[in-house]
Amino acid sequence: MSSHKEQLKQKCGKLVNNSFISDVVFAVGKEGTLIYGHSVPLVHFSEVFRSMIQSDGRNRRKHKSSFIVDDVEPDIFLEMLNFIYCDHCEITQLNVMGILYVADKYKLYELERRCESVLTENDCSGAMLEAFINSHPTCSRMTELCLNQICTNPLRVFRHPLFMNLPACLFKKIVELKSIRCSDYQLVDVIERWGAHQPECVRDEINGIEQIIKDRIDNVSFNREYGGKQISMLKSDVSVPRFNGQLKAYRDLYLYGVGVYAGISQHCSEGNVIIQISVGGDHVVKEKIEIEPSDDDHSSVQDCFFKRIRLSEGQKVDIDVSMPTDLHFRQFVWYSCTREGMRCMKSDDFELQNSDSKNQLSPIAYLLYDTID
Structure with missing residues (x-):
């Protein structure tokens, strides 16, 4: 048969x-x-x-x-x-x-x-963004289909380089989505990064998009916690191929982003940073950030966004950041002068400790999170 x-x-x-x-x-x-x-x-x-x-x-x-x-x-x-x-x-x-x-x-x-199965199982952000840009304003139905897919997995789309080429009118359509699977704080952060790539002539449109988010939240804050005066930022040529730390929540919160200071010398062609977050031994986040060489060998903050992880007061999660050992990374690092032999990033909402008390360096730049009242 x-x-x-x-x-x-x-x-x-x-x-x-x-x-x-x-x-x-x-x-x-x-x-x-x-x-x-x-x-x-x-x-x-x-x-x-x-x-x-x-x-x-x-x-x-x-x-x-x-x-x-x-x-x-x-x-x-x-x-x-x-x-x-x-x-x-x-x-x-x-x-x-x-x-x-x-x-x-x-x-x-x-x-x-x-088609939806292929979109779910693969990262089709590039093709989706290209179709999104090309469909406007001649094909409204294709625009709607692209918005539906962006709404389902926005963080993956936000990380794609082509996203920075999005015209303001299309970015506004994304911001206005009511069921988009990310927080308003994440959108604020994306607007900041996207806006930095736009010409000055569209500044009024960017301000209007920012206002849409500000109208939805009472207090716009990135929650990028460096620990206030406890944290000193240093520049170092020391390579930190791996960082393993433990985050302890002092209150209920949603964690949805990590920033890593990293850069590659110009003579290197490419490199990446791998970020893993584990709860109870199970990997709930595993992301790879591609890094391009800079002309001046300076470091920059590499943003990693992911679906929100809910943490309860007192709960601990492991954060692991690894870099290729064969690449020379120039990095900013933080350390705390408040504890002997224990390096930590601390705020009223959480504490991030380096699991290796001998290693004084860490590439973690910030955490993005929302507190839960």
Whole structure:
């Protein structure tokens, strides 16, 4: 039986874009590429195609039904036909947003589900942001689909370099999302980083976006805790290939970001910092931050955002930061003069201690968190 099904799929696949007994033709894309179809599978799998073809009053035995599809690229349209004819569609990180759009347009629910599975299992932020930017303002439905995906996993999207190229009008749409899965404080931090990359001519728009967030929260604060006067910042050429510390919460709070001071000398091509956060021995966060060499070998704060982790008063979590030992990192480091032999970052809400009392250096720059009243 399975062999028969495979043979049937192969034979049906040969009909894709085949003029043989075709009674439907589509002019696809901006250049109007002709793609041939067959009404039987189309009306069977898609209620949209059924409505289109049935509303065409011409006799298809004499004249093919013809339709213009100028909002879909030909390669995407062909992948959709492959799905309809033989239940096969090559969905990649590069074409997933295009296929999701065409699946939504023609109400192919199973194809939508497959696209969403690819988006969930892979980091498609680059392709999603590219589709988001290119779709505005000509394709409002693609814009909506991109916003839905950004709403589901915003932190991953915020970390992508292409995010900094987002126009102010699209950034505003993200900020206005009511069900976005990040806190207002995280959005404030993202606005600060994004705004630094924008030209001065859009400063009024940036201020307007910031005001949207300020109207939602009473007191805008980054909660970047350096421990006040207890912490001294030093510059060091010493490489710290690994840091392992323990965070103890002094009250209930949500932890959702860590900043790491790190940089790479110009002669190095690339490098990364790996951040792991564990609760009860289980990794709840594992993120890799790519670092590019700087012209002056200076360090900068590398931001790591993640889904909120709820910590109860007195609860402890392990924070592990590792860097490649074969790269020379120039780093800022902090230390505390308040305890002999124990280096710590401390505030009224938490305390972060270095597990290695002999190691006086740490690359941790700040923690992002919200207190829970």
